[in-house]
Amino acid sequence: NAGVMQNPRHLVRRRGQEARLRCSPMKGHSHVYWYRQLPEEGLKFMVYLQKENIIDESGMPKERFSAEFPKEGPSILRIQQVVRGDSAAYFCASSPLRRSYNEQFFGPGTRLTVL
Amino acid sequence: GENVEQHPSTLSVQEGDSAVIKCTYSDSASNYFPWYKQELGKRPQLIIDIRSNVGEKKDQRIAVTLNKTAKHFSLHITETQPEDSAVYFCAVQGGSEKLVFGKGTKLTVNP
Numbered sequence: 001n002a003g004v005m006q007n008p009r010h011l012v013r014r015r016g017q018e019a020r021l022r023c024s025p026m027k028g029h030s031h032v033y034w035y036r037q038l039p040e041e042g043l044k045f046m047v048y049l050q051k052e053n054i055i056d057e058s059g060m061p062k063e064r065f066s067a068e069f070p071k072e073g074p075s076i077l078r079i080q081q082v083v084r085g086d087s088a089a090y091f092c093a094s095s096p097l098r099r100s101y102n103e104q105f106f107g108p109g110t111r112l113t114v115l
Numbered sequence: 116g117e118n119v120e121q122h123p124s125t126l127s128v129q130e131g132d133s134a135v136i137k138c139t140y141s142d143s144a145s146n147y148f149p150w151y152k153q154e155l156g157k158r159p160q161l162i163i164d165i166r167s168n169v170g171e172k173k174d175q176r177i178a179v180t181l182n183k184t185a186k187h188f189s190l191h192i193t194e195t196q197p198e199d200s201a202v203y204f205c206a207v208q209g210g211s212e213k214l215v216f217g218k219g220t221k222l223t224v225n226p
Binding site for chain 1: 121147149151155158159160161164179190204208211212213216217219222
């Protein structure tokens with residue numbers, strides 16, 4: 001039973017380029033969350049999605065960032081026109097059915113470096 | 116919004132000693148409190164969690180206690196081993212599905 005999958009594991013971009021991060025949830029999980037971790041800091045919530053729906057994007061910067069979770073395929077976090085401050089580890093997590101509490105299981109992360 | 120404070124930020128213990136990490140939160144409606152362990156360059160891994168209707172939970176050398184009145188919860192690791200060295204994060208989940216994390220505690224267990 002594969003866990004949460006993320007790719008690429010490492011991504012290097014120059015300022016102004018686009019970064020696309022992919023996340024495949026655990027089998028049977030229909031909820032995906034994206035978190036960002038700056039060096040030596042905790043994880044900060046960005047966005048929560050279900051298939052074809054954005055449920056909560058309160059942690060997402062208003063510009064340049066977008067996320068989707070299509071009916072088929074992985075969830076995508078897209079960062080347009082990257083800047084040095086976007087350099088961080090981006091983790092996605094998944095959980096099963098919605099209930100009063102949700103165990104969230106994390107993927108290995110994508111480490112984005114902006115040159 | 117929810118605010119989670121975690122202390123201490125670093126903790127160094129001798130092998131075999133106990134380690135305690137504490138977190139406080141602000142939203143009294145919060146109802147789920149997981150702890151994650153993150154080794155350098157790796158993913159956060161869930162090690163134990165507690166729901167709001169329980170005051171204490173134990174799993175071998177790891178235990179978590181919750182005081183809902185005071186809005187704080189703690190992680191206890193007994194008989195620490197060098198492989199327990201990592202960064203530990205507490206988190207809180209309330210009415211929304213997202214987890215709000217503390218800033219982490221770097222635990223070092225010295226042989």
